[in-house]
Amino acid sequence: MSYDVIVLGIGAMGAAALERLASRGARVLGIEQWTVPNSLGSSGGDTRLIRKAYFEHPDYVPLLERAYEGWRRLEASSGVDLLYPTGTVYVGPPDGPLVAGSRRAAEDHGLALELLSVDDVHERFPGFRIAQGSVAAFEPEAGFVLAGHGINAFAERAAAQGATLMTGTRVTGWRAAPDGVVVTTDAGPFQGDALVVAAGSWAPAVCQLPGLALNVTRQPLFWLWPDRSFDFRLGEFPCWALELAGHPGIYYGFPSAIPSTLHPGVKFAHHTPGEACEPDGAKAPASEAEYQATLRSATSLLPGLRGSRVGTSICMYTNSRDGHFIVDRHPEHERVVLACGFSGHGFKFAPVMGELLADYALEGRSKLPADFLRIGSRDLWRADRLRSQP
């Protein structure tokens, strides 16, 4: 059987693309090497932050507005609660990117963002203790989405609308054919009019762009059981993102008592590229030293975050050279669409990425304001391959 579109990889992006493609009546096949969902790629686990006042760049905001609509649509069609707008507190130094960038995105797009004084933060959220001179903001619509349940919902809705999902099947290669694309797998070849490559950290092996710089990194995350001197429970405490002067990236976390989570307690992590790793290789488990370093940094602004460690996990980022997503048609194969380089902040966008990938695969273009994610003239190439790239 031949398909309109084959989707390589059923993580967050592949699952969302399958759901949107199937909703438009396309004959679609998704191929996943493990299970759906799985914890071996980048979309494992329970929760991901979602926010609109996007410090990374205001251009993401219209896509985020659309992503929020997409999460609500998925909740309605699946009957599962997925989006929890708990509100998120941002704290950092006045000259750092987190609060200033969030303010800029909110001002450019008229988003709700409350600027808080140090005293406001202490009064509203007693778990914090921030230095005078810090800046802070609260975004009421920000919060988290349920990751595994979200992927499940995309996959189930895709299947209910006619998509075929093959799990436990590895794509070994693909080639352009006169009428489309032939995808080879360890279960035989499949033919499609178009191919969406949504392979996460395996993109370097399957996207057929050897010069693309994609740095795959190992990312530890942690859970602690709070000692209850402050209340971190969902409904009482928001999500949080903290920038520390002299530290790269941000420290972030979630409330405790989130329904059906992997571990009880408060989940927290450091959002910055970690050690380079191979997607298939063994990854060292999160160590006590990593836990202590992340906790020490987070508690320098959030000393109420005390308790005992109850869980750790390892996930992967696939970092593009500029930290922005790469979503475009393949420069050498117009029937192949690439979605990679989500650089540790892609999950929240999954519904709108599904729409974008469906647009590119079925129509070759999209009306969504996502040209800034195309390859174009961005500096995305490995230094040693710069000269050989278009």
Ligand SMILES: Cc1cc2nc3c(=O)[nH]c(=O)nc-3n(C[C@H](O)[C@H](O)[C@H](O)COP(=O)(O)OP(=O)(O)OC[C@H]3O[C@@H](n4cnc5c(N)ncnc54)[C@H](O)[C@@H]3O)c2cc1C
């Ligand atoms: C610790 C951590 C915290 C994060 N926190 C946030 C957050 O708070 N908010 C947020 O928005 N984002 C967050 N992210 C980022 C977000 O989770 C990722 O950007 C997103 O999950 C990427 O999805 P993906 O579909 O591209 O990749 P994946 O989920 O990895 O999916 C790719 C799939 O392709 C499959 N595959 C690959 N090659 C083949 C092959 N040859 N054959 C068959 N199947 C194949 C893989 O098995 C995999 O299932 C976080 C990421 C990590 C690791």
